Amino acid sequence: MAYSVVLAGPVDIDGWRAAARDAWRAGISPDRLVFHVPGEAGDLFGGEPPPPPRADAAMPLVPRDFLALAEVAVRHRDPARFALLYDVLCRIAGGARGLLDDAADPVVARLRDMAKAVRRDAHKMHAFVRFTEIEGPRHVAWFEPDHYIEEAEAGFFIRRFAQLRWSIATPRLSLHWDGAALSIGPAGRRDALPPPDAGEALWRAYFGAIFNPARLKPAAMRAEMPEKYWKNLPEAQDIPRLIAEAPSRVRAMVAAGAAAPNPNPQRRRTPMATSTEGFAELRAQLLAADLPEWASRATQPVMGEGPVGAALMLVGEQPGDEEDLAGRAFVGPAGRLLNAVLEEAEVPRDALFVTNAVKHFKYTQQGRRRLHQTPDAGDITRYRPFLRAEVALVRPRLVLALGATALRALTGRAMPVTKSRDLHLKTADGMDLRATVHPSYLLRLPDAVAQRAERQRFAADLARAYGEATQTGGAAHAGGGASGANRS
Amino acid sequence: MDLLRKLEILADAAKYDASCASSGTDKRDSRKGGLGSTEGSGICHAYAPDGRCISLLKILLTNACVFDCAYCINRATSNTPRARFTVDEVVQLTLDFYRRNCIEGLFLSSGIIRDPDYTMEQLIRVVRCLRVDHGFKGYIHLKTIPDADPGLLAEAGLHADRLSINIELPQAASLAALAPEKNFADIHTAMGGLRTRIADAKEAKRGERRIRAPRFAPAGQSTQMIIGADASDDATVLGTSVGLYSGYGMRRVYYSAYSPIPDASVALPPRAPPLVREHRLYQADWLLRFYGFSLDEIVAGGEGGMLDLAIDPKLAWALKNRADFPVDVNRAAREMLLRVPGLGAKTVGRILATRRHRGLRVDDLARLGVRLAPALPFLVALDHRPRMLDGAHLRAQLTPAPVQGSLF
Incomplete structure (x- = not known):
């Protein structure tokens, strides 16, 4: 016994849901149920309406993605869509919960293809509707979709053109937006469109000018803009001419060859003033310097910053990822920690000059990330002249090395930070020097207790160095390096 | 005006x-x-x-x-x-x-x-x-x-x-x-x-x-690089791209084949735009970003720092690494499936979801969107095992006929 359900219209998803639910609860198998849409081709030899559901039958349970698929697939023009959906519904409700993941199931594959076609049709409607302004003012358009998508896609045009009044007519119906509400009217007619206006001529001129005749690829164009759309696209009227003219335009370009330079070139700008300051010069030297290959992969040299003549100068290792992008020292995670600890130690960051031993970010590439790589002895040596020049420009009373790289760069010798921490040291140029850990060392400590203790120690080192650098009268530490800068 | x-x-x-x-x-x-x-x-x-x-x-x-x-x-x-x-x-x-x-x-x-x-x-x-x-x-x-x-x-x-x-x-x-x-x-x-x-x-x-x-x-x-106006090889171009993606979070690096312009400069006389090279660079860019290939692997697929113009860079890599194939579509991990010619990222997603329900045959693969011609020599399905993976003619067989002549 075959049964038949008559739906209210081509996209009557609610009617289909109610009928399908009842049919499933009445135990009707997919091969015995026909869905019929008035005016649509299909099986006209339908039977009786299905019997009412059995009172004790449970509601069919389906996952959310089935309803999402159904909502899109019903907009397809294929008369079989409702029956196919009922077939999948019965199998899912009958226990095949994961059926939709089985993209190789022929019915699922067919429904997915239908949904894909509907989405593509909707996308082309968003793209290819062309409005013309008429009196009112009102914007009017004619469009011929492949599927039953007009009602569903009205929302796109409302969101985009909410403050305009517009109408889109199609062979099935017409959508009208009056600035506040949507109404659906009868089918429109293509020949009711207004004639082309001046704005359309501008748009066609743009279409012609943006085309590059040396890259002619008409098949790629047709794949995305099939010819069936051309008759409703004003710019498409120019396509045959543009294609026909392209080869001769390219031949003319090549035949003309290179042109003599214009004897009256565009006015050149006056050269920008270059700073004669020592730091700018140092930066320029770095840009021109013959550096290791890896330095060319960094964004820019990162110079130190702070007041010239700062009493205390901090020297770190090298710029990290964030420093490299910003072009400023100590602005990344270690820099933020340094700022916090300086605050705890009551050392004003503004009064310090902070810089790095190595001026470029050295890293290894791992996927899309740039991982910090410790500079080796050769790198440190290569950058030493720049660090020395920087120290000479700032002329601090005390230099504080943060970590082993800085210590090595300043002294010229490899020495452990842990054993140098409480010593009065000298730079290779004879300036007063102290050493402590690099703030990134604190970031790497795994254990919170050790982290707290080390942080306190680091703060104490910073406070002591600042105290020594700013104490009144003479050298930063006993034994005096006040004349150190002159010894270089 | x-x-x-x-x-x-x-x-x-x-x-x-x-x-x-x-x-x-x-x-x-x-x-x-x-x-x-x-x-x-x-x-x-x-x-x-x-x-x-x-x-x-x-x-x-x-x-x-x-x-x-x-x-x-x-x-x-x-x-x-x-x-x-x-x-x-x-x-x-x-x-x-x-x-x-x-x-x-x-x-x-x-x-x-x-x-x-x-x-x-x-x-x-x-x-x-x-x-x-x-x-x-x-x-x-x-x-x-x-x-x-x-x-x-x-x-x-x-x-x-x-x-x-x-x-x-x-x-x-x-x-x-x-x-x-x-x-x-x-x-x-x-x-x-x-x-x-x-x-x-x-x-x-x-x-x-x-x-x-x-x-x-x-x-x-985003940014754009002109291709073919200077002598840089593809390894250099792609190396620069890798740096741009990782260093500056580029959404896209666009490759633009140097195209003849009216009134060309004496320094760069007009010549045919290297459109195929541009296309191969885009494919390589995709493989680097979404398919887990490294720069060295991509470059090794070609010769002398240039990509193979006749075939796409994934196929080029696969042909030079035949020992890694065939790959069993019913067992292989996502990372390896992504390396099979003819399988896109979406298709791989569908294969992984579908093979939980059934053992995959060639017909199933076609329904899932696999391009069978380039894929079949490199994969194993329930009813398929490639025969000519060691054959010397495989490259010739998979090389598409030249599409169009130069415009010049």
Whole structure:
């Protein structure tokens, strides 16, 4: 016994849901149920309406993605869509919960293809509707979709053109937006469109000018803009001419060859003033310097910053990822920690000059990330002249090395930070020097207790160095390096 | 000069910029006022016969330029006719095309006039007028002038969805030779500055920073490299790209085959654009970003630092690494499936979901969207095992016939 359900219209998803639910609860198998849409081709030899559901039958349970698929697939023009959906519904409700993941199931594959076609049709409607302004003012358009998508896609045009009044007519119906509400009217007619206006001529001129005749690829164009759309696209009227003219335009370009330079070139700008300051010069030297290959992969040299003549100068290792992008020292995670600890130690960051031993970010590439790589002895040596020049420009009373790289760069010798921490040291140029850990060392400590203790120690080192650098009268530490800068 | 002629000149001058993307910005619409919407994915409103998508009104504010870049039709010593839009002309054209539903928005660039700050200010006046005076909610892509003042950059990022600075050429020496006023290091510095601001604004939006950073280019930054104007090989080009993606969070690196221009420079006479090479670079770029290939693997698929022009880079890699195949579609891990020629990322996702329900046969693979011709020699299915993986003719068999001859 075959049964038949008559739906209210081509996209009557609610009617289909109610009928399908009842049919499933009445135990009707997919091969015995026909869905019929008035005016649509299909099986006209339908039977009786299905019997009412059995009172004790449970509601069919389906996952959310089935309803999402159904909502899109019903907009397809294929008369079989409702029956196919009922077939999948019965199998899912009958226990095949994961059926939709089985993209190789022929019915699922067919429904997915239908949904894909509907989405593509909707996308082309968003793209290819062309409005013309008429009196009112009102914007009017004619469009011929492949599927039953007009009602569903009205929302796109409302969101985009909410403050305009517009109408889109199609062979099935017409959508009208009056600035506040949507109404659906009868089918429109293509020949009711207004004639082309001046704005359309501008748009066609743009279409012609943006085309590059040396890259002619008409098949790629047709794949995305099939010819069936051309008759409703004003710019498409120019396509045959543009294609026909392209080869001769390219031949003319090549035949003309290179042109003599214009004897009256565009006015050149006056050269920008270059700073004669020592730091700018140092930066320029770095840009021109013959550096290791890896330095060319960094964004820019990162110079130190702070007041010239700062009493205390901090020297770190090298710029990290964030420093490299910003072009400023100590602005990344270690820099933020340094700022916090300086605050705890009551050392004003503004009064310090902070810089790095190595001026470029050295890293290894791992996927899309740039991982910090410790500079080796050769790198440190290569950058030493720049660090020395920087120290000479700032002329601090005390230099504080943060970590082993800085210590090595300043002294010229490899020495452990842990054993140098409480010593009065000298730079290779004879300036007063102290050493402590690099703030990134604190970031790497795994254990919170050790982290707290080390942080306190680091703060104490910073406070002591600042105290020594700013104490009144003479050298930063006993034994005096006040004349150190002159010894270089 | 009338508006139509200006539009022709200034669109013609802009067409060598490949980017026309309008996707990936925040969602907006006009239900509470203004004009326009952005909904995540971009829309191509038309396609030109060069196969390129037309999504944005892509124009220059002026093609007058004091820079003398040999590859550029707008260089200072070119004889090309010059024109300049007024701010209002660009605004009205954008709004009119938008109301017709011809475009998603505006991609505005400019020749350098007077100095970088002045030029940047002119560009910003256009986008400020669109956003503030007209409540324009569509997409805006603004070309950024590398040396412009940071304050101007901040305002540009406030109004624009995407900012871009073109790297132009794959290496510093080429840029120095062909674009004497441009500087490779300055371009990188400016890109680094953009990345920092984009990241700050994104963190502020997620509430990860206490100090609120203003909106800044939610669709990120992109760049373009010209291919074939200098002697850089593909390994150099792709190496530069890898650095641009990782260092500056580029959404896209566009490759633009150097195309003959009217009034070409003596330094770069017109020649056929290397379109196939451009295509292979895009494929390689994709494999690097989404398929887990390393730069060395991609480059090793070709010869002497150049990609194989006859076949795509994934197939080229597979043919040189036949020992890794065949791959069993019913067992292999995602990473290995992604390396099989003819399997795209989406198809691999479907294979993984479907094989939980059934053992896959060749018919199933076809339904899942697998391109069987290139895939079958490299994979095993329930009813298929390749025979000629060791054959010397495999490469010839899988090499497509040449599509079209050169235009010249």
